[in-house]
Amino acid sequence: MEEDDEAPPLAVRIDETSDRTESSRRFSGDPGVPDRGPVGITIITGYLGAGKSTLVNYILNAQHGKKFAVILNEFGEEIGVERAMINEGEGGALIEEWVELANGCVCCTVKHSLVQALEQLVQKKERLDHILLETTGLANPAPLASILWLDDQLESAVKLDSIITVVDAKNLRLQLDEHRESASFPEAFLQIAFADVVILNKVDLVSREGLGLALNAVEDLENEIHDINSLAMVIRTVRCQVDLCKILDRQAYDARRVAHFEALLKEDRSVSTPNRHDYNVRTLCICECKEVDLSKVRLWLEDLLWESKYNMDIYRCKGVLNVHNSEELHTLQAVRELYEIVPLRKWMPEENKMNKIVLIGKTTMIFSLHLIHVQSIFVCNI
Numbered sequence: 001m002e003e004d005d006e007a008p009p010l011a012v013r014i015d016e017t018s019d020r021t022e023s024s025r026r027f028s029g030d031p032g033v034p035d036r037g038p039v040g041i042t043i044i045t046g047y048l049g050a051g052k053s054t055l056v057n058y059i060l061n062a063q064h065g066k067k068f069a070v071i072l073n074e075f076g077e078e079i080g081v082e083r084a085m086i087n088e089g090e091g092g093a094l095i096e097e098w099v100e101l102a103n104g105c106v107c108c109t110v111k112h113s114l115v116q117a118l119e120q121l122v123q124k125k126e127r128l129d130h131i132l133l134e135t136t137g138l139a140n141p142a143p144l145a146s147i148l149w150l151d152d153q154l155e156s157a158v159k160l161d162s163i164i165t166v167v168d169a170k171n172l173r174l175q176l177d178e179h180r181e182s183a184s185f186p187e188a189f190l191q192i193a194f195a196d197v198v199i200l201n202k203v204d205l206v207s208r209e210g211l212g213l214a215l216n217a218v219e220d221l222e223n224e225i226h227d228i229n230s231l232a233m234v235i236r237t238v239r240c241q242v243d244l245c246k247i248l249d250r251q252a253y254d255a256r257r258v259a260h261f262e263a264l265l266k267e268d269r270s271v272s273t274p275n276r277h278d279y280n281v282r283t284l285c286i287c288e289c290k291e292v293d294l295s296k297v298r299l300w301l302e303d304l305l306w307e308s309k310y311n312m313d314i315y316r317c318k319g320v321l322n323v324h325n326s327e328e329l330h331t332l333q334a335v336r337e338l339y340e341i342v343p344l345r346k347w348m349p350e351e352n353k354m355n356k357i358v359l360i361g362k363t364t365m366i367f368s369l370h371l372i373h374v375q376s377i378f379v380c381n382i
């Protein structure tokens with residue numbers, strides 16, 4: 001794990017008096033509803049040239065009537081260049097607020113300025129519907145996710161909504177292959193591993209090559225992305241033209257957002273996703289009906305997330321739990337070392353009570369349930 005990930009999430013506890021209404025209506029097409037819940041932040045990440053600015057432009061120019069703040073993170077020499085790439089509309093009409101973080105990479109040196117920028121922005125939050133944070137092409141989104149992901153006890157005025165990773169369909173394979181043999185770890189893996197949504201952009205460039213093979217080529221890329229992160233929704237685009245309802249207000253980090261977890265229960269994930277490629281970032285899915293002991297789950301998670309035991313570095317985890325002596329379905333969310341387990345709702349009579357835990361992380365070993373000692377969390381041994 002990296003050193004700079006350690007700032008507590010309390011760092012962005014900004015507005016203790018903010019009200020706690022749901023922010024889900026912001027993009028629901030009902031602009032008349034007064035809604036001053038936490039302002040959602042979407043992190044837009046992706047490799048150099050993948051189409052991040054194109055996506056920001058597309059969002060700003062879409063007919064939604066919403067007010068956005070845009071935070072740009074650029075390296076010193078690029079100051080002003082990124083901003084010039086964004087169409088602010090006549091007289092800046094499309095953007096409510098601009099913040100440029102120009103001191104370096106947002107995931108290390110700029111953490112403090114980011115928090116300050118958010119503090120400034122939320123003072124104007126009555127006028128804001130959403131914040132877009134575009135990171136530099138090389139940024140690792142992990143520390144950002146840890147800073148911005150707040151659990152429900154923290155009454156913040158901002159809330160991480162989701163991480164969108166834009167990937168370049170033409171160059172993705174090259175980018176993933178690039179460092180596979182070397183000691184340096186490609187950001188492209190991390191960006192996919194942390195994504196809630198992957199925009200597979202520039203599919204026009206793949207389709208143009210070898211007509212008959214084109215469809216397969218895009219499908220192969222989708223599979224490759226899912227091998228790394230089976231939780232992410234993958235959307236194919238040309239010039240990032242995407243239905244905004246699919247990418248904004250996803251509340252991907254809200255443990256009480258029922259839809260994410262119900263989808264998890266329905267999806268038929270295999271027990272362990274075999275990788276066709278020898279990547280060391282993978283998804284592993286635990287699927288077991290036996291009841292779990294909550295205190296054992298916590299111990300196991302803390303070993304995994306805090307101690308990086310079992311030769312694994314877990315980036316993201318989501319799951320539903322069948323807890324011993326409880327009639328309630330519990331949800332589990334983790335981003336790096338932060339995790340939360342909350343009771344969500346009663347199990348329904350027709351439901352098959354089960355545990356489903358999806359882990360996304362890096363390992364130097366063969367990813368196996370046995371090796372991560374998952375048997376230790378169950379009330380009865382399996």
Ligand SMILES: Nc1nc2c(ncn2[C@@H]2O[C@H](COP(=O)(O)OP(=O)(O)OP(=O)(O)O)[C@@H](O)[C@H]2O)c(=O)[nH]1
Nearest residue numbers: 047048049050051052053054137201202238239240
């Ligand atoms: N053919 C094609 N070109 C695209 C598509 N999307 C974006 N581009 C072009 O790709 C180039 C890079 O797009 P940007 O949006 O600037 O990419 P970026 O990720 O912001 O780039 P950096 O800020 O340098 O990391 C631009 O010339 C875009 O016009 C697409 O779907 N197809």
